[in-house]
Amino acid sequence: MSILKLPPQLANQIAAGEVVERPASVIKELVENSLDAGASQVDIEIEKGGSKLIRIRDNGSGIEKADLTLALSRHATSKLSSLDDLDAILSFGFRGEALASISSVSRLTLTSNTLEQNQAWKAQTEGIEMAVKVLPAAHPVGTSIEVVDLFFNTPARRRFLKSDKTEFTHIDEWLKRIVLARKNVHFTLKHNGKMVRNYRSANSQTQYLQRLGQVCGKVFAETALHIDCEHSDLKLNGYLQSPEIHSNHADIQYFYVNGRLIRDRLVNHAVRQAFNELNLTINPSYVLMLTIDPYQVDVNVHPAKHEVRFHQSRYVHDYLLQALQSALIQIHSNAIKADDA
Numbered sequence: 001m002s003i004l005k006l007p008p009q010l011a012n013q014i015a016a017g018e019v020v021e022r023p024a025s026v027i028k029e030l031v032e033n034s035l036d037a038g039a040s041q042v043d044i045e046i047e048k049g050g051s052k053l054i055r056i057r058d059n060g061s062g063i064e065k066a067d068l069t070l071a072l073s074r075h076a077t078s079k080l081s082s083l084d085d086l087d088a089i090l091s092f093g094f095r096g097e098a099l100a101s102i103s104s105v106s107r108l109t110l111t112s113n114t115l116e117q118n119q120a121w122k123a124q125t126e127g128i129e130m131a132v133k134v135l136p137a138a139h140p141v142g143t144s145i146e147v148v149d150l151f152f153n154t155p156a157r158r159r160f161l162k163s164d165k166t167e168f169t170h171i172d173e174w175l176k177r178i179v180l181a182r183k184n185v186h187f188t189l190k191h192n193g194k195m196v197r198n199y200r201s202a203n204s205q206t207q208y209l210q211r212l213g214q215v216c217g218k219v220f221a222e223t224a225l226h227i228d229c230e231h232s233d234l235k236l237n238g239y240l241q242s243p244e245i246h247s248n249h250a251d252i253q254y255f256y257v258n259g260r261l262i263r264d265r266l267v268n269h270a271v272r273q274a275f276n277e278l279n280l281t282i283n284p285s286y287v288l289m290l291t292i293d294p295y296q297v298d299v300n301v302h303p304a305k306h307e308v309r310f311h312q313s314r315y316v317h318d319y320l321l322q323a324l325q326s327a328l329i330q331i332h333s334n335a336i337k338a339d340d341a
């Protein structure tokens with residue numbers, strides 16, 4: 001038996017298997033890159049649920065011509081230089097895999113310009129060696145990435161794509177999660193040439209409540225209790241559905257750690273327990289943001305980064321439970337006072 005080194009394209013396609021499942025996962029990776037680059041405007045355009053075209057344009061810092069080739073190659077990142085950095089990572093990215101993976105399973109064009117350059121450049125990869133070709137282009141400061149014919153060369157993956165409508169729904173749901181966490185960024189989404197979402201930047205509480213209404217429905221935005229509490233190095237803020245309101249808007253359960261949406265059993269448990277202890281048996285609805293010292297949380301648990309590990313999980317659990325309980329008690333007693341009046 002002889003051992004062969006995989007050609008780059010194949011190695012990247014295998015890596016893509018972990019993070020690039022469908023158009024929504026491509027959009028997640030690309031938009032996170034835009035946000036890591038400090039963009040205040042992110043425009044997303046898709047055709048046919050993203051399977052035909054995904055185009056993301058941002059006004060972030062851009063990529064230097066000399067770095068375009070690296071940006072498209074695997075394990076190349078500007079966000080991390082040592083294992084120590086990973087202990088306190090605040091950017092979404094750090095694996096340096098997304099662009100390489102996506103470009104191995106689609107026709108990808110990366111166009112970018114920076115303040116220091118007097119013109120833009122675009123880059124594309126070619127063939128199984130994934131050689132990068134760089135050409136002059138026109139683009140303001142920032143980056144556009146175009147992903148055409150996703151999975152055209154990986155038919156097994158392509159077959160797993162659902163209808164355009166279903167793929168669109170996945171994209172829409174993901175976008176809702178990110179727009180709640182990045183209120184100062186203006187996001188738009190166009191589908192088949194038509195603007196379908198427009199989340200203007202929310203620089204005040206009133207504007208944020210509008211955004212909350214766009215995502216979670218008017219009832220939630222109008223009735224949710226605002227939580228804002230701090231205890232030594234932990235901060236929790238966000239919105240909690242008043243238990244008296246029976247909204248039919250299911251599944252408003254968004255929990256962020258340092259701006260990253262996560263799913264976590266410990267967090268779910270704390271929220272449920274807070275409701276249960278007050279004999280509130282309804283399904284809780286919430287949008288909550290936990291701010292924690294990045295050294296206290298490990299985000300490198302899974303390539304898709306939906307999971308985290310808290311170093312002091314008991315402490316975080318108990319803090320959440322307490323914070324939510326006291327918030328709920330307060331809503332409850334306000335409701336009773338209102339009834340008495």
Ligand code: ADP
Nearest residue numbers: 033037071077078093094095096097098099143
């Ligand atoms: P990661 O985000 O893990 O670093 P990616 O493959 O997603 O890896 O991106 C590789 C590199 O390309 C990033 O580290 C960044 O330097 C650069 N990059 C990608 N997208 C953008 C963007 N929209 N704006 C500026 N730089 C970008």
Ligand code: MG
Nearest residue numbers: 029033093098
């Ligand atoms: Mg990235």
